[in-house]
Amino acid sequence: MDLTIIWIALTIVCWVLFFVLEGFDFGVGMLSPLLGRDEHQRSAAIRTIGPLWDGNEVWLVAAIGVTFAAFPDWYAALLSGLYLPIVLVLLALAARGVAIEFRIKNESASWRRRADVALAASSAVAALGFGAVIGVMVGGLAINDGGEVMAGANALTRTIAPLMTPGAIIGALASLVSSLALGATFLALRTTGPVRERATKLAAPLLAVLAVAALAAAIALMVAGLVLQAALLAVVALLLAAGWGIVRRGREALGFTLASAATALTVVTALTAQLPVVLPSTLNDAFSITMQSAAASDYALQVISIGALCILPGVLLYQGWSYWVFRKRVASERVAS
Template identity: 40%
Template sequence: MHLHDVWFVLIAVLWTGYFFLEGFDFGVGILTKLLARDRTEKRVLINTIGPVWDGNEVWLISAGAATFAAFPEWYATLFSGFYLPLLIILVCLIVRGVAFEYRAKRPEEGWQRNWETAIFWTSLIPAFLWGVAFGNIVHGVKIDSQFEYVGSFGDLLNPYALLGGLVTLTLFTFHGTVFVGLKTVGEIRERARKLALKVGLVTAVIALVFLLWTQADSGDGKSMVAMIVAVVALLAALVAAQIGREGWAFALSGLTIVAAVVMLFLTLFPNVMPSSLNADWSLTVTNASSSPYTLKIMTWCAGITTPFVLLYQGWTYWVFRKRIGTQHIADAAH
């Protein structure tokens, strides 16, 4: 295996980790409108992800940086062609971070309500747009012989990509619902379990259609296995959530995300960004990669730093592992 193949796999791992971790905190942000009944319950939901949401975004930064360094041609075409949706995602992530920090800085109800609304929308919009973006990457976009995107923003809003956006939106919401069931006690936990069934069933239908479409379009035997794992894991997560095994439900919903992302990257390889105009104009792991020397240096750096990042994040989740409920909120006004 060449180093450019190794870095394709590593980038796939980074995106998988990002969607697994950021997926549930996007879901929790969406649930502040769908599940919480009052200000105190909204604070409970926000507190479940308070210690970890910013650490989850490290995976996105790492994925973007790795793409820039390992596959500069891919990075240039992706970020120039998808400029508007990626800019929207970036603005949402910035506002979302500010909303988490500023929401409780003042006691006025209007102030807190506005930031809570911001948390909802800046969780929902990226959850949808990430699916649209990856749907286009896998399905293929208008890339010319110079490896430049020559389509329009409207071209990105095709049926396959929009369906991909619905998949990530519903799947992340389900993942967040299961996480809330795992991290809370009392009435919120029970309502999260009931909501998980409804959201999970909708997710299963949409995801099955999308995965079958992907398999029929560009799949093979390996991607078929990943698709089966994703569907089975999602159905098993539904069952686990209903019988009160939230730990298993969360692990299985996470496995659904992992298997789905793995399937997308399996159907993509050896391309990194297929051209819908001419297959010969597609960006591949070969023509889009950096020099072998650059990839070698990157591999050494990643091997040294990655274990420390994993240990730190693991420690954070262990420290903040206990359940919380409305009884743990000292001042309901905040």
């Protein structure tokens, strides 16, 4: 099989894993102050992601690293065109990590409240930002015939303007609500007591909203003649609707699985919508970046393929082991000692 096809598939897999795994991290971060009514409950919610969030973040490094190594022209255009937004979401990720790690360094109630606010705000910014990036990947940038992103009036306009497009806005909102739904279903799965009850009650309406939005998007794509993408989003709507019914029956594990599958399929739909084009040009379709034009040389792809075969299995085994070790629920109710 053509190595370019293999590496575009691996790039998509990395983005899928990032949006699913970091999706519930972002959701838990945003929901912990809402679903936890006291310090013990908020701490219980955050402890569900405490051992996992930094491992989940590895898939962002993998997605960016794979893009840089296998498709350098795609990487160059995307990151130069979205320099400021990428910096902002990276700062949000840093703030999220600081909030989680430093929260327990001080017993002061005000300190922990500020940490909770920082965690919720940084998680929301990161979810919105990465959703907008996916939206830009679908909608495109002002790429000229040399593969460079046009600056327009100034560089700031170049980096902010793409976030104001319909695709970026839809992507940002979809990512935010999807992260909230993943976070709610994950908390329902991984906690006991009042946090579990509130998470279950919140998860159902969030999944219902996403199901309706996915169905509306599928209808719009069908009208536009994009039959395959419409069919994929129709499947997403079915998964979310099934998740809504399952969560209401208290079957958290299956509900979380369906929400994760819907998120994964949505990301796949977005990133494959215009293949072989990986980054459209809004100036001229002929200037768009394709996976063939952006790919590294055959020799480079062969070398990094050897590296991936050595590294990737270890990463997957370690992360799977981590999830197995920390699989038990966290009690959000007071337990007598």
